[in-house]
Each structure stands twice: as C-alpha cells, then as structure tokens.
Amino acid sequence: MKVFCNGQEQELTPGARVTDCLNTLGLDPLSVVVECDGKILTREEYASHELQDGSVLELIRFVGGG
Amino acid sequence: MLLVNENEVSFQAGMTLADLVRAQGDDVDILLVNGYPATLQTVLSDGDQCWLWKRGKTPSAEEMQHLLYARHSPGVQRLLQGKMVGIMGLGGLGSVVAIALARMGIGALLLADYDVVEPTNLNRQQYFVDQVGQKKTAALRDILQRVNPHVGVTVIDQRLIEDDIGVLFKNVHALVECFDDPAMKAAGLRAVLQHLPGVFYVCASGLAGYGDNNAIRTRRLYSGVYLVGDEVSAAAPGEGLMAARVGIAAHHQANQVVRLLLGAENEAAE
Numbered sequence: 538m539k540v541f542c543n544g545q546e547q548e549l550t551p552g553a554r555v556t557d558c559l560n561t562l563g564l565d566p567l568s569v570v571v572e573c574d575g576k577i578l579t580r581e582e583y584a585s586h587e588l589q590d591g592s593v594l595e596l597i598r599f600v601g602g603g
Numbered sequence: 604m605l606l607v608n609e610n611e612v613s614f615q616a617g618m619t620l621a622d623l624v625r626a627q628g629d630d631v632d633i634l635l636v637n638g639y640p641a642t643l644q645t646v647l648s649d650g651d652q653c654w655l656w657k658r659g660k661t662p663s664a665e666e667m668q669h670l671l672y673a674r675h676s677p678g679v680q681r682l683l684q685g686k687m688v689g690i691m692g693l694g695g696l697g698s699v700v701a702i703a704l705a706r707m708g709i710g711a712l713l714l715a716d717y718d719v720v721e722p723t724n725l726n727r728q729q730y731f732v733d734q735v736g737q738k739k740t741a742a743l744r745d746i747l748q749r750v751n752p753h754v755g756v757t758v759i760d761q762r763l764i765e766d767d768i769g770v771l772f773k774n775v776h777a778l779v780e781c782f783d784d785p786a787m788k789a790a791g792l793r794a795v796l797q798h799l800p801g802v803f804y805v806c807a808s809g810l811a812g813y814g815d816n817n818a819i820r821t822r823r824l825y826s827g828v829y830l831v832g833d834e835v836s837a838a839a840p841g842e843g844l845m846a847a848r849v850g851i852a853a854h855h856q857a858n859q860v861v862r863l864l865l866g867a868e869n870e871a872a873e
Contacts, residue, residue: 568785570792577796580765597824599788599808602838602849603696603781 538590551590555583558594570597606652609669614649623647624655631655638676668753672708679865680708686864687711687755689775691763691791693718693739695844696807697781698729698746699853700860704754705747707861711755712747713775716740717762727846765790769798777860780806781853783838795828802827803863809833810852812842819851821859827868831855 538551540558549558555578559566571578572595578586588594605612607623620634621643634641635654647653654673656662662670672680688709690697693716701712716739720730734742740758747756759771768791772778778799780791788806795804809832810819818833831852838844862868 565785568789570789570796577793579797580790580793597789597792597830598834599785599792599806600811600832600835600837601783601785601788602809602811602836602844603692603694603783603788603807 538588540588540590540592540594542594543596549588553588555586555588555594558588559583559596562596564596564598568599568601570599571595572597604649605647608654608656608666614647614651618647619643620645620647620653620655623653627655631657633658635673638674664752671751671753675708682865683708683861684710686776687713687774688860688864689713689715689772689778690781691715691768691772691778692781692783692787693728693743694724694781694783695727695846695849696810696853696856697779698739698743699850700779700781700857701743701747702729702750703854703857704860705751707857708751709754711757713757713759713772714740714743715759715761715763715771716743717760727844727849763787765794768794772799772802775802777803777805777863779856779860780804781856785837792824792828796825803860804828805831805856805859805863807831807852807856809836810849811836811838811844813845813848816848816851819848819855821855827863829859829863831859 538549540547540549555571556566559569566583573586574593605614620641624631633656636645637652686709688704690701693714701714718739720734720737720739720742722735724730729746730742738760740760744756744758747754778795780788782788788808792806795802808830814836822830824830
C-alpha cells in the first residue's frame with residue numbers, strides 16, 4: 538500500500554503501523570512529531586496506529602542542540 | 604499634549620526640543636523623540652513622546668523603568684508589558700531568548716531548567732565564570748535582574764516531561780522550546796498541539812556548527828506555531844554548538860515571539 542509522508546509517496550506493507558513507517562524512513566520515533574490524516578498522534582499511538590492505503594502523514598523531525 | 608519623561612506637557616505648534624529643554628531647566632544631553640534619537644532643533648508634533656536625560660545620571664527606580672523602555676516604539680512596550688512568556692530549557696537558546704525578551708520589556712518570564720551551569724556551557728550560554736555550579740534558573744534570574752529589574756521572573760526548577768508541559772505553561776501567552784534533547788523537542792511540540800491550543804509556540808531544530816547564516820529560517824508549522832533552524836544541523840561530535848549560530852536561532856525565536864504577541868500573524872495574509 539501507499540502512504541504520503543510530507544507529500545512523498547512511500548510504499549509500505551499492508552497493516553504497517555506508524556513506527557514501521559518511521560523505521561523505513563530511518564527516523565527515530567522519539568524525535569518525530571506525527572500528524573496522521575489531520576490528527577496529532579500521542580507517543581503511545583506510534584506503535585498502535587495502523588496506517589491505511591492513502592494515509593497522509595506530516596512528519597516534523599527534530600535534531601538535537603539548544 | 605506631549606509626554607516628556609512620562610509627564611504631560613502642553614503642546615504648542617512650532618515647538619522644538621530646545622524649547623522643552625529650556626522649560627525643564629535641566630542640563631540634558633540625551634534626547635529621544637518617539638523612541639528615536641533627536642536634536643535640539645527637532646520640531647515636535649502633538650502627541651510626541653520625548654525623553655530628556657543627562658548622560659551618567661543615576662535614575663530613580665521609576666525613571667529607570669521609563670528609560671529602559673524609552674527606545675521602544677510607542678505602544679509596543681505597553682503591549683509586551685502585559686505578556687508572559689515561558690521558556691523550556693535555559694541553555695544556548697533559552698538564556699539568549701530570555702535576555703532578549705527582558706531587554707525588549709516583556710512583562711513576565713516563566714523559566715524552566717533542571718541543570719546547573721557547567722564550564723562547558725560558557726562557550727555559548729549567557730552565564731558567567733563565577734556562576735559555574737549554580738542552578739541555571741537562579742543564575743539566569745540574577746542576570747535578568749541586572750538587565751531589567753521590572754521583568755517578573757518565575758522559575759521551574761525541575762526536569763520537564765511531556766505530560767507536565769500542558770499544565771505548567773497553561774497561563775503563558777507564548778512558549779519557547781529551547782531544549783537540547785530532540786526527544787524533548789518532539790515532546791514539547793506534541794504537548795502544545797494537544798493541550799495548549801491558545802498558546803503561541805516557537806521551537807527550534809538544526810543550529811549546530813558554523814554553517815550558512817541564512818539557512819536558519821523561521822517556518823510556520825501551524826497557526827501560531829513556528830519552527831526555527833536549518834532542521835538538519837544536529838549537535839554531534841565534530842559539529843558542536845557555537846555561540847554565533849545558536850544566537851542567530853535564539854534571536855529568530857525571540858523576534859518571532861514578539862511578532863506573534865504583537866499580532867503579526869493576524870496581519871500576514873495566510
């Protein structure tokens with residue numbers, strides 16, 4: 538199935554969770570804020586939220602330093 | 604009517620600053636009109652705010668407050684004075700943001716950090732050698748007191764966690780994320796989007812090293828929510844945090860807070 542991450546198409550296996558998507562992209566789930574189909578996900582939902590074909594994800598990734 | 608050192612003085616057409624200085628009977632050499640340096644020949648308009656001062660004279664506490672704010676554009680100061688800003692993390696970003704906001708005359712700051720000042724902080728953070736070992740909250744409060752004693756400073760001396768942010772900062776007008784740890788940066792944004800819908804938020808990501816100045820930018824994420832940085836330059840071995848570039852990002856953050864508090868986002872066509 539296909540999802541859209543920050544506008545880019547991403548191929549994922551059906552049933553993939555948000556964490557799977559982030560791992561595929563090489564992103565550390567701890568440092569990313571995820572909006573999925575217009576909803577901001579809680580930390581707990583990263584592992585449980587199942588993506589659908591056509592899901593639209595906005596990923597805001599943070600790098601360290603302050 | 605004119606305001607001269609915050610006192611009302613009647614206005615007459617054609618008046619110059621020289622007329623005011625004569626009327627005050629004072630020996631003055633610093634002249635400001637509406638927050639901008641002026642000369643004795645400056646012709647005044649009705650409603651002008653004037654400051655006349657003698658260089659080196661020690662002001663009273665009340666005069667000090669007026670003088671600290673004399674260089675602000677009229678109206679801006681009064682708006683900022685009524686606002687409270689929270690700052691999460693008092694390192695290279697947070698210490699700079701706090702001082703900038705204090706100099707601009709913010710009404711109140713709510714400052715959070717759990718750490719103490721370390722010698723390795725002094726390459727970019729606004730603390731002094733004689734403050735090593737002090738809590739950052741206490742050390743920064745002392746610095747702010749010396750910069751502008753009229754800012755109300757409240758400190759939160761604990762390690763923040765995601766679940767606390769929505770509670771601890773529920774009364775601020777704007778919140779600035781100045782954490783070092785990327786997991787806390789993500790936690791801060793999540794907490795604000797979920798629990799603080801009416802609070803302006805300015806976070807930061809990507810400011811290490813000495814890369815391009817102009818790669819640091821301020822990007823709108825959501826209404827009232829902005830991200831500062833190049834979004835790439837992580838602090839890492841070989842790419843340390845350096846005073847200048849961290850300072851660029853911190854001042855982006857401080858200016859964005861001021862813009863939001865003064866209503867710039869509403870004016871922008873979005």
